Amino acid sequence: MRKxxxxxxxxxxxxxxxxxxxxxAQETRVPQxxxxxxxxxxxxxxxxxxxxxxYYDGFKSKISEERMQYxxxxxxxxxxxxxxxxxxxxxxxxKAGTSREALLINLFNSLAKYKLPEELNTSNGALxxxxxxxxxxxxxxxxxxxxxxxxxxAVVLATRFILDTYSSLDKGSxxxxxxxxxxxxxxxxxxxxxxxxxxxxxxxxxxxxALNKSDALIVEANLTNTKxxxxxxxxxxxxxxxxxxxxxxxxxxxxxxxxxxxANLPETMTQFKPWSIASTLTIVSSTKSxxxxxxxxxxxxxxxxxxxxxxxxxxxxxxxxxGLMAQVKLFDSLSDETKEKYLSVAVDEVLSDKKDGDxxxxxxxxxxxxxxxxxxxxxxxxxxxxxxxxNDSTSSELDEFSKMLFGKRDKGMAEKIIKLLDSKESKTYxxxxxxxxxxxxxxxxxxxxxxxxxxxxxx
Numbered sequence: 001m002r003k004x005x006x007x008x009x010x011x012x013x014x015x016x017x018x019x020x021x022x023x024x025a026q027e028t029r030v031p032q033x034x035x036x037x038x039x040x041x042x043x044x045x046x047x048x049x050x051x052x053x054x055y056y057d058g059f060k061s062k063i064s065e066e067r068m069q070y071x072x073x074x075x076x077x078x079x080x081x082x083x084x085x086x087x088x089x090x091x092x093x094x095k096a097g098t099s100r101e102a103l104l105i106n107l108f109n110s111l112a113k114y115k116l117p118e119e120l121n122t123s124n125g126a127l128x129x130x131x132x133x134x135x136x137x138x139x140x141x142x143x144x145x146x147x148x149x150x151x152x153x154a155v156v157l158a159t160r161f162i163l164d165t166y167s168s169l170d171k172g173s174x175x176x177x178x179x180x181x182x183x184x185x186x187x188x189x190x191x192x193x194x195x196x197x198x199x200x201x202x203x204x205x206x207x208x209x210a211l212n213k214s215d216a217l218i219v220e221a222n223l224t225n226t227k228x229x230x231x232x233x234x235x236x237x238x239x240x241x242x243x244x245x246x247x248x249x250x251x252x253x254x255x256x257x258x259x260x261x262x263a264n265l266p267e268t269m270t271q272f273k274p275w276s277i278a279s280t281l282t283i284v285s286s287t288k289s290x291x292x293x294x295x296x297x298x299x300x301x302x303x304x305x306x307x308x309x310x311x312x313x314x315x316x317x318x319x320x321x322x323g324l325m326a327q328v329k330l331f332d333s334l335s336d337e338t339k340e341k342y343l344s345v346a347v348d349e350v351l352s353d354k355k356d357g358d359x360x361x362x363x364x365x366x367x368x369x370x371x372x373x374x375x376x377x378x379x380x381x382x383x384x385x386x387x388x389x390x391n392d393s394t395s396s397e398l399d400e401f402s403k404m405l406f407g408k409r410d411k412g413m414a415e416k417i418i419k420l421l422d423s424k425e426s427k428t429y430x431x432x433x434x435x436x437x438x439x440x441x442x443x444x445x446x447x448x449x450x451x452x453x454x455x456x457x458x459x
Contacts, residue, residue, distance in 0.1 A: 031055035037156050039313050044159040046301055048198030049074035054151055063151045068098050075158045076110035081199070082171055084114035101145035103154055104130045107161050120168055135160045163202055172204035174378025175303070176435055177458040180417075180448060184426035187417060188214065188458070189445070191383075191435030193375055195286050195368065196301030200376055203306075206458060214430040216317040217307060220413075221324040224308050232324040235332070236276035244270040244277065248340045256343065259350040264292065274339040275331040278346035285349040286368045303375075307432055321413045321433065330404050338400045375435070380457055384439040410437050414447035421453065 032055060033041060044050060049071055092109045095102040108126035116122060122129055127145070130136045135157060136143060149157075166172045176191030188210040193200075211217065223229060238247075245253050253270075256277065260269050263284045269277055287298045299305065311318050334342070367390065374383040413433060420429060437444045445455050 029056050032059040033152060034060065037152055039310075040156045040159050041152075042309050042313055043163060043202065044155050046196075046198065046201035046306055047074075047078060047159060047162060048201075048297075049078070049158055049162070050151075050155045054155075059151050061150055062148045063098050063154050065098055067151055068103060068149065068154060071154050071158050072103070072106045072110065075107055075162060078162050079110050079114070079165060082114075082166075082169065084116070087113055087115045098148045099146055100136070100143070100149050100153065100157075101127070103149050103157060104136060104145075107135075107158060111161075111165060117169070120165070130161075133161075133164050135164060166202050167205050170205070172202045173200050173207075173376040174204045175207050175375055176378065176380050176383060176438060177207060177210065178438065178445065178455050179458050180421065180453050180455045182421040182453060183424065185421050185423060186213075186428045187420060188428075188430045189417075189438055189455070190303070190307075190430060190432045191375070191438045192303035192432050193368075193372055193435060194302045194304060195283055195298040196303060196306070197298070197372055198301060200301060200303075200372060201306070204378070208310075210458070211307060211310060211316075211430050213428050214316070215427045216319050216429055217311040218319045218321060218429055218431040219304055219308060220320070220322050220433050221327055222308065222318050222320050223305060223324070224312050224318065225324070228324045232328045235325065235328050236273055237271050238273065244272070244274060247336070248274060248343065252340055252344050252347070255347045255351065259347040263350050273332065274343040275334065276328075278343040279331075281343075281346040281350050285346065286365055288365045304432055307430070319429075321416055321431070322409070330409075334400060334404060342401060371435075378459075380439070383435065387436060387439050388441075406436065406440060406443055410443040411447055413437065414444045414451075417444070417448065418451060418453070 045052060050067075051070075054067065090113050092113065093105065094109060095105040105126040108122070108129055111120075112122040112126075112129075121132075124132075127143075131143075138144070178189040180187050180189065190207065190210070221228075238244075244256065248256070256270070257267060259281060260267060260277075263281060265280070265284075269280070272280075283295055283298055287294045308318065310316075331339075370386060371383065374386065417431060420427075433444065439445075448455055
């Protein structure tokens with residue numbers, strides 16, 4: 001059973017999973033945001049310093065004291081994770097209220113309490129610091145310090161503050177980043193984890209700089225392509241009038257119903273194919289949560305989704321190595337036996353009553369957490385060793401599944417990358433693919449090296 005659970009972790013690292021989105025689809029709502037704030041709010045969503053529900057409830061109106069304190073507390077937590085030495089000589093001067101000045105002073109306190117390098121000079125106080133660092137830029141009416149903050153302004157100011165601090169200290173998730181060049185073409189290869197956490201953000205500037213330098217972002221599958229997503233979702237469902245009940249054993253079907261109920265998912269999910277349901281349950285398992293917002297967060301904080309959204313906002317071209325339909329067809333090409341086995345493993349994981357610290361639990365959600373932590377640290381060697389151990393223990397257990405995840409796909413992706421490298425165009429690309437395709441033997445980097453290309457780790 002432990003080997004099977006590790007296989008679920010491999011899936012979350014190796015291939016895009018889209019099925020969480022249709023499961024939790026809700027009535028379309030229009031967020032109350034300003035165009036000038038979109039890019040910063042995209043970062044804020046990954047930082048987890050506010051609730052996305054606020055978008056639809058007075059987001060551009062005067063902020064409440066409760067929301068203000070929430071943002072301040074979340075910001076302080078982000079700075080606390082930097083593990084800086086405390087400045088015991090600092091005397092905090094908190095300011096009550098919801099004014100712009102109050103927000104700036106209280107945000108400043110969460111940083112000034114630490115010992116900082118000279119370039120982050122806090123000696124002149126909160127307002128001078130915030131202006132010098134361009135956290136607050138003012139309006140046509142000036143800084144308007146006495147005016148009450150809107151929720152949107154508070155989120156934006158806190159996000160700028162966090163990003164500036166992390167960038168100045170060269171902190172943030174380093175990720176798994178490589179670089180390969182040929183002629184006048186440069187390609188950055190970033191290993192992704194398709195399900196994420198707020199702890200993975202912000203990312204280190206080396207990742208954002210690589211994206212900014214790139215003429216295009218290249219991903220396994222473009223999840224921002226609405227037409228492709230809808231087509232893939234339809235393909236993931238039965239179209240002949242049958243349901244899951246008609247395609248798996250009675251025992252598997254009944255356990256699946258129990259798992260859906262426990263995961264707070266609708267029974268109508270049985271209109272989807274076994275591998276589609278299993279993919280969604282796999283994300284549920286990775287979060288150890290029955291809260292739909294937690295599950296959606298795990299998908300939206302995946303590395304691919306983050307960079308896709310940045311590229312989309314900035315008008316950067318998005319290219320694909322595979323595409324959504326190619327990926328869902330890979331699942332559908334599996335034998336009926338393997339499809340049911342995959343579903344059974346995912347169902348058993350959801351139904352498991354194991355608690356934190358139990359050995360089986362370490363093979364599932366805790367394994368994903370471990371990989372996320374190694375990704376944050378940019379520890380390529382340890383990530384590779386840990387991930388190889390997971391793959392070696394599962395490859396013989398579900399050989400067909402493992403071959404579907406790795407092997408032929410890697411050769412195909414490497415061939416497309418080589419075609420770009422050998423082109424006569426002087427361009428830079430960022431390629432984001434599942435970390436397994438860059439760390440395991442005989443995968444993408446191995447294929448590139450075999451063909452004579454020098455692939456280097458970006459530190």
